[in-house]
Amino acid sequence: MRNTTLCYIQSGGNYLLLHRTKKKNDQSHDKWLGIGGKFEDKESPEDCILREVLEETGLTLTSYQYRGIVTFVSDVWETEFMHLFTADAFTGTIRDCDEGELEWISKDRYLSLPMWEGDKIFLRLLQTDCPFFSLKLVYQGESLQSAVLNGTPLTME
Secondary structure, rough: OOEEEEEEEEEEEEEEEEEOOOOOOOOOOOOOOOOEEOOOOOOOHHHHHHHHHHHHHHHEEEEEEEEEEEEEEOOOOOEEEEEEEEEEEEEOOOOOOEEEEEEEOOOHHHHHOOOOOOHHHHHHHHHHHOEEEEEEEEOOOEEEEEEEEOOOOOOOO
């Protein structure tokens, strides 16, 4: 199992997203994601998200909130616990990212971009200011098979 973080940085009506295009053997190749990555030894979720955002964007978060934990189960990849954050204030200047292109995307457009189906579930939860949540997403290959929110199965559409 691995622990990761992911942050959706907000400014005005936009999210800063990463279009994953540069890493070799990337399970999220050509998908749009928030900013984050894998924990290093001895890091808390907060330590990890602050480091990853700085490394990938050049930004230092000054206001952020821990919003939930997402458990990814896959028949292809190891189980992942992703600690999900939002941020609404930062300092610094955006720089190039070695994992893909960073772009500010309007909140009314980002759900139409190529992304994991399960990401759309937690992004909708973030939009509604849902309290801290636990979401389990089960994939077969790239196909979302089931989703369970706070212990309750969601209807798959």
